[in-house]
Amino acid sequence: xxxxxxxxxxxxxxxxxxxxxxxxxxxxxEDKVDFVIERKDNGMEVTFNQFSENEPEIFAxxxxxxxxxxxxxxxxxxxxxxxxxxxxxSAIGGGKRE
Amino acid sequence: xENKKKPEKFTLLFQHWKKYKNKILxxxxxGGNVEIPGEEFESICSKDCSLAVSDIPQELLxxxxxxxxxxxxxxxxxxxKRHCNVMMAPVLHIMVMTGRCNMQCVYCQAxxxxxxxxxxxxxxxxxxxxxxxxxxxxxxxxxxxxxxGEPLLNWKVLADTVEYIREKEKKSARTxxxxxxxxxxxxxxxKADFLxxxxxxxxxxxxxxxxxxxxxxxxxxxxxxGTVRRWLKYFKERHDNQKGNSYRIFKPGAIVTVTxxxxxxxxxxxxxxxxxxxxxxxxxxxxxxxxAGRNWNTIGIxxxxxxxxxxxxxxxxxxxxKKGVTISEQACIIFCSKIFDxxxxxxxxxxxxxxxxxxxxxxNYDGSIYTCDEGRMLAMEGDDIFRIGSVDDPVEKVLTADAxxxxxxxxxxxxxxxxxxxxxxxxxxxxxxxxxxTQGSFAGDMANNMRCAVNRGQxxxxxxxxxxxxxxxxxxxxxTGSY
Numbered sequence: 001x002x003x004x005x006x007x008x009x010x011x012x013x014x015x016x017x018x019x020x021x022x023x024x025x026x027x028x029x030e031d032k033v034d035f036v037i038e039r040k041d042n043g044m045e046v047t048f049n050q051f052s053e054n055e056p057e058i059f060a061x062x063x064x065x066x067x068x069x070x071x072x073x074x075x076x077x078x079x080x081x082x083x084x085x086x087x088x089x090s091a092i093g094g095g096k097r098e
Numbered sequence: 099x100e101n102k103k104k105p106e107k108f109t110l111l112f113q114h115w116k117k118y119k120n121k122i123l124x125x126x127x128x129g130g131n132v133e134i135p136g137e138e139f140e141s142i143c144s145k146d147c148s149l150a151v152s153d154i155p156q157e158l159l160x161x162x163x164x165x166x167x168x169x170x171x172x173x174x175x176x177x178x179k180r181h182c183n184v185m186m187a188p189v190l191h192i193m194v195m196t197g198r199c200n201m202q203c204v205y206c207q208a209x210x211x212x213x214x215x216x217x218x219x220x221x222x223x224x225x226x227x228x229x230x231x232x233x234x235x236x237x238x239x240x241x242x243x244x245x246x247g248e249p250l251l252n253w254k255v256l257a258d259t260v261e262y263i264r265e266k267e268k269k270s271a272r273t274x275x276x277x278x279x280x281x282x283x284x285x286x287x288x289k290a291d292f293l294x295x296x297x298x299x300x301x302x303x304x305x306x307x308x309x310x311x312x313x314x315x316x317x318x319x320x321x322x323x324g325t326v327r328r329w330l331k332y333f334k335e336r337h338d339n340q341k342g343n344s345y346r347i348f349k350p351g352a353i354v355t356v357t358x359x360x361x362x363x364x365x366x367x368x369x370x371x372x373x374x375x376x377x378x379x380x381x382x383x384x385x386x387x388x389x390a391g392r393n394w395n396t397i398g399i400x401x402x403x404x405x406x407x408x409x410x411x412x413x414x415x416x417x418x419x420k421k422g423v424t425i426s427e428q429a430c431i432i433f434c435s436k437i438f439d440x441x442x443x444x445x446x447x448x449x450x451x452x453x454x455x456x457x458x459x460x461x462n463y464d465g466s467i468y469t470c471d472e473g474r475m476l477a478m479e480g481d482d483i484f485r486i487g488s489v490d491d492p493v494e495k496v497l498t499a500d501a502x503x504x505x506x507x508x509x510x511x512x513x514x515x516x517x518x519x520x521x522x523x524x525x526x527x528x529x530x531x532x533x534x535x536t537q538g539s540f541a542g543d544m545a546n547n548m549r550c551a552v553n554r555g556q557x558x559x560x561x562x563x564x565x566x567x568x569x570x571x572x573x574x575x576x577x578t579g580s581y
Contacts, residue, residue: 028537079512083512084451088456088502090184091455093237
């Protein structure tokens with residue numbers, strides 16, 4: 001009996017989703033979801049093979065999560081860099097020793 | 099501010115807000131929080147940016163919501179108090195004396211392999227190097243926390259290390275405190291005397307009455323519960339009768355790990371702490387890291403289950419306080435410290451950015467250094483992504499390692515998609531280790547993150563409690579009593 005291959009494609013348009021967001025999601029989920037990414041002119045197409053449950057939706061959710069993070073960091077990155085730099089400089093204490 | 103003419107128009111800054119029942123909760127980065135009716139919020143939002151004083155509730159002006167009323171010195175100090183780990187070098191130095199343990203707890207994140215293999219013990223040479231490393235950091239305050247596995251299994255090295263720390267302390271200008279986390283099974287009078295004379299704070303795990311504790315914490319012949327109760331009583335009596343001592347004895351403490359076995363027993367667990375003479379309880383939910391993750395089907399709880407448990411426990415604790423019983427809850431103290439502008443509650447993972455690698459570091463028994471104890475536990479499961487160096491490395495190299503930088507960036511909540519606009523952002527924090535272990539990335543996905551759900555639920559409940567003046571007085575007293 002021939003096995004049935006179930007395939008699902010999701011297209012992430014570059015007008016909304018950056019390649020970085022799709023790549024990050026792929027990195028996070030590569031051990032959990034079976035997929036292939038194809039870069040097209042106007043976005044990224046992700047093909048899911050033999051998926052079970054809602055793996056494509058989980059992938060899409062992670063892309064959305066990453067894109068939101070990228071969008072927020074465009075606004076807040078200056079502030080974040082300031083705070084993180086201060087934390088790291090404080091941690092090394094300016095070289096103070098006993 | 100006093101000498102300036104009061105403006106006639108104000109520009110309101112709504113940084114974070116949340117619809118809560120029929121009201122809107124507003125918070126800002128100075129920790130200010132105000133609740134206003136939904137219609138009033140809509141009325142304010144429908145007007146121009148610049149509003150007359152008659153259009154604005156006074157509370158908004160008083161709590162830093164108007165640009166013209168911001169006092170840079172006062173409000174920046176408020177921010178610094180809640181994020182003080184940004185301004186300091188590591189204070190907490192966790193010394194993992196051994197990977198061995200003489201118990202098999204159902205959630206043990208240490209993944210302790212049993213008591214036989216001494217290759218998992220920290221050598222005295224490594225321990226001294228770790229102490230030297232800690233003294234080479236620049237914080238004027240150092241807190242050494244001995245744990246494991248079960249640290250008493252490596253008693254000789256532990257005792258020698260304590261003496262080494264106290265020697266170094268005498269030659270330094272640092273304020274040094276030492277604590278020990280132990281299951282007490284190997285405790286005896288001789289060890290107890292040594293620990294007390296060296297002013298070590300003792301802490302253990304007590305998960306509740308015997309029928310809850312023993313389900314979570316398995317020991318040979320089931321002696322754990324009786325042992326813990328016996329030694330808590332001993333240390334409390336030593337504390338209460340210490341007059342005339344040349345050394346200070348601190349009250350012993352204990353923590354709870356809430357698992358499926360705890361559900362339905364919230365009041366009994368609190369009552370157990372009261373009967374053991376303990377004045378503080380820390381109701382931590384089990385974390386899906388390491389061994390606990392493998393055992394999750396048996397012991398795991400959902401955020402909703404935990405929050406039901408927590409609210410029942412906290413209500414009971416408040417009622418006990420109203421009857422004159424001294425008992426506080428540590429997670430509540432952490433959040434209330436931030437809400438009442440009293441500091442950051444002394445916790446490194448409910449902070450933005452978290453204290454991984456900067457507020458605390460963990461020294462494993464083999465001399466490896468990790469961002470925090472959770473990062474070390476993940477390494478014991480085979481993933482050392484949070485390893486930042488070793489006791490042989492220079493301080494600057496370790497404290498600015500890639501994993502430290504990544505944890506800082508990932509836990510700085512202004513950069514988090516959901517957190518940056520969350521009403522609870524001024525009071526909250528995320529844990530990159532938890533996010534990575536459960537969701538695959540340091541930043542995580544807050545929409546599906548268990549810790550986010552738990553934190554939000556706890557703050558919801560605490561803010562609701564604070565609406566009653568009696569409750570507010572009790573919670574404020576906990577903060578004053580603790581800090």
